[in-house]
Amino acid sequence: MPLTLVLVACVSAFISTVAYLFWRRMNYWRQRGIPHDEPSYLYGSFHRLTKAFGYSEILRSMYERFKYSGPFCGYYFFQRPAVMVLDMELVKNILIKDFANFSDRGLFHNKRDDPLTGHLFFVDGSKWRILHGKLSPIFSEYKVRGMFPYVRNVALQMVDVLNELVKRGSSIEVKELMGRYTTDVIGKCALGIECNSLKNPNAECRTIGRRISTDRRHGLLVSALIEGFPKLARLLRMAVTHPDIEKFFMRLVRENVEYRQKNNVRGNDLMNLLMELSKSKNLRYDENDEFKGLTVEEMTAQAFFFFAAGSEKSSATLSYTLYELALQPELQERLRCEVNETLEQHDNELTYECLNEMQYMKQVLAETLRKYPVLPHLARQALHDYVVPGHPKYVIPAGMLVTIPVVGIHYDAEIYPNPELFDPERFTPERMKLREKIEWLPFGDGPRKCIGFRFGHMEMSVALVYLMQHFRFSVSAMTKSGKRLPKNGIFLKVERV
Template sequence: MALTYLLFQVAVALLAIVTYYLHRKLTYFKRRGIPFEQPHPIKGNIAELQKTKNFHQVLQDHYDKFRESKAPFVGFYLFQNPVAFVLDLDLAKHVLIKDFSNFSDKGMFYNEKDDPISAHLFNLDGPQWRLLRNKLSSTFTSGKMKYMYPTVVSVANEFMSVMHEKVSKDPVLDIRDLVARFTVDVIGTCAFGIKCNSLRDEKAEFLHFGKRSLVEKRHGLFLNGFIRSYPQLARKLRMVRTAQHITDFYERIVRETVAVREKENIKRNDFMDMLIELKNQKEMTLENGEVVKGLTIEEVLAQAFVFFIAGFETSSSTMGYALYELAKNPHIQDKVRAEIEEVLERYDQEFSYECTKDLKYLNQVINETLRLYTIVPNLDRKAAKRYVVPGNPKFVIEAGQSVMIPSSAIHHDPSIYPEPYEFRPDRFSPEESAGRPSVAFLPFGDGPRNCIGLRFGQMQARIGLAQLIKNFKFSTCSKTPNPLVYDPKSFVLGIKEGLYLKLEAI
């Protein structure tokens, strides 16, 4: 009886401690006098996530609610994690660029021991991130892009052959699925040196696992919320986020590819070659004079994985949404096609690296697509030290606090982009772009922690779109969704159904 009573007392004490801890967390902003919306005790301000809203809409609603508050940031609860939700572009610039040294970390979960595929450049913090960023920066220079360029063009040429075959049989096609196959083949070739053949094989492994990697997690919403709210504790508890079959597939592919290339001394001038070169360097000297070791095979695995997933999804979605808007706006499509024809005439009808850089209006179309359909809705940062917002001494970001910059919501702010839901590529003319702060456009982030694969993503999107628009005329049809219905369970901006357009060969 005494033991039962003792256990009861311990349980009550633990419950009281947990309740007090959660109360302190969920009243964090109230105690500081910072505007916030009353959170759900478990889900915070994302109670509707995966039910009726995707993450983009959750952040947009929060941004719209407080946009006129004049506060540099407001409170936002990501599960139980109190996050400084940035509204002011000047503060965004301080976080991303001016005071980057205090906000270089993201505070994301990764576990290099038990979940090695999670320890990639996008998630890593501290010295690990800085060392890896330095090591990998050399793999994304303009010179390295030129090496990969012919490979991308060859996949694009195969893409055009497949497209002509399909259009001759049925002019109405799911363009979102087809551009996904194109980017899978590009990334598979450039990252792994493997001919994925997903353009012709609907059951291709890379396409199958590429799609599953974005939506399948090891845990449900509750445990994923715990990992997101308490990443360091989750790491100490040796929690794993990546589904095992996803890890098994990419680990097998990477280890086999590395082994074959090293054994047979194969050189392809692709991303995997560069990773293997970094792996086999026992020591290297960084720009700051620091001497570091080469990559481990686990680091090679993680970087190859994130390069594949990031390059596949962002580029294919951007291409799909761009073609959707061009089909709805034929006058813009005609202008893009005229530019492509004029530029190709100057380059003897050859798609060269220099040629695609001259497609200025096409690039405006891509940028406007990235603004209107921002694939990843936000940027995450974490304060290393207590930070008083310049010009706003009442607003303080405490050491260790998470910071969120809602890039997608900023891209739809009518005070920055008038009539934000209209597709207008002229917003990104040199004249209009010069009139906006640089941090008003954040599809690739900004500052030292911007997207390292920016050049590659732009290159494959330009080549793919230029080839498609040169060869086909796109228009809407009865199967074209209008409006688009987004998948609430997808963190990136995914749609529920296919993106059907009518194509006519030119």
């Protein structure tokens, strides 16, 4: 047989094999009789993903359509078969009861070629257990209380800046101001540096903070392939972090460490803990992967993660809170009354104890986090085959990506009647007792619950105390409604009280 025919035959056989394997992959749920949407071969279950119809809307729609079909439905994370959990008991099993089988997230991270992805949120297995155990103490109740004076000082600076902005005009873009506040807070409390974003909106830390949520190394399709095939992406030495962002944080941490070592500086912050861990000599990941302390790259990854979570996520929640309170001035006035009454009982001085006494404040923030969850879903990965209790047909195989649709649960009308309405009364102590704790998941639950939830709540509460005490927020001609923050921000009318 001529060599050309042999080559053609080999190529044809290879293409046919790949096509068959791909066809089988994209028919995974059909072959098992599990309810699912017909996938697009390129975008899987996300062929409707557009600027107007985002990831959260797709998850919510899927949850609502398949809610009564079984304990979970199937879907395709682009070309990756995945499970969407629909049953609250199964959610509880995955996050808490059977956590040992679902301790990994299964998301892309590549410490070698993309060092900023090697942080607590992404890493799995023994590496996560070691990091979680060592980093959790920095966000204990005691440590958060110690950070309170720093947060209060930054909030007072924010009040001064907002006073100046009000003098220039009543319509203020609050999202950017909240971002400057949270950037200065997390810069001081996590990294021990002065970001000066409130004084200078173009400060380097703030500029990079904006880019974290907007700048992507790749387009949608390549990013989807990386997340859909994380092991292959690591094998191909791919990365997702923008090079400019990586360079900034690597330089920031190196300079911070060098300065502290040279001047014998210690602080009550994350950076101090990371430096202590970098000196540790007796920790191990497992028998084959010795851990003799954090490298500079691993320190930087943790610093990057907490900076991103503590600045952009918290500022978005604060912005939505102000927006909802502007739409319902009666709720805003009730919160303001609680703030003023509590402060009067403490000689008009805000203390850490004051925050714990503000029950309505807790309700307002809880409702904001219900309506605008920080993450639209939680990701887990099965370590071993898992048969759903009471449903032998429903098997989650080892290695399968498992999605818990937070946004679907938070907008479930059977759990939260009239879910589009912003109603803090949902979170009175009495009504919370009537619901499963697992039905409110802005910070996750179980052992992989966000370790910074206390700090985030304190950071947002302090800001709201001073904003309610000094200013009144209402809608203006520039205020736009919508489920997602508009690209040009949230404009509100702001007046001094």
